[in-house]
Amino acid sequence: MKKLISKLRKEKGQLKAYSMSEILIVLCIIGILIYLVVPNQTSVVTSAKSIEAQNMLSMIHGLQKSHFYRHSKYTADFNELGFEESLTIDKGGQAVYKIEVIEASLNSFKATATALQDFDGDGVFNTWEIDQDRKLKEIVKD
Numbered sequence: 001m002k003k004l005i006s007k008l009r010k011e012k013g014q015l016k017a018y019s020m021s022e023i024l025i026v027l028c029i030i031g032i033l034i035y036l037v038v039p040n041q042t043s044v045v046t047s048a049k050s051i052e053a054q055n056m057l058s059m060i061h062g063l064q065k066s067h068f069y070r071h072s073k074y075t076a077d078f079n080e081l082g083f084e085e086s087l088t089i090d091k092g093g094q095a096v097y098k099i100e101v102i103e104a105s106l107n108s109f110k111a112t113a114t115a116l117q118d119f120d121g122d123g124v125f126n127t128w129e130i131d132q133d134r135k136l137k138e139i140v141k142d
Helices: 002-012 020-071
Strands: 097-104 109-115 127-131 137-140
Touching (some): 020 097, 020 109
Antiparallel strands (some): 097 109, 109 127, 127 137
């Protein structure tokens, strides 16, 4: 290998290569670009994970309506609804949101999905809510 390198140097004078300073400049530019792009991705992650909450609350709404048509009332009991809650991340599962029926009466109900993970690190946990009229809204933004 040494003979090959010395032969190439003799033929062309020197091997063509990038200097250390050129490589460091390129790495710095790549680092700055990554630094600028990564913070913008947190909103994408938050909106992607909030789809879980929206889907689960829509399922709760459908089950509540079905229960209401059979029993003429809403319920806060998941067993009566036939809803099996997914294991949450704090219990070794994959679900990021805790689903709860916070209010159930003869004519109305409210269910919430509260994030168990703070997506952007500000101490605020994302919360969604749905009611008997299928009004799905984000109560607390993260």
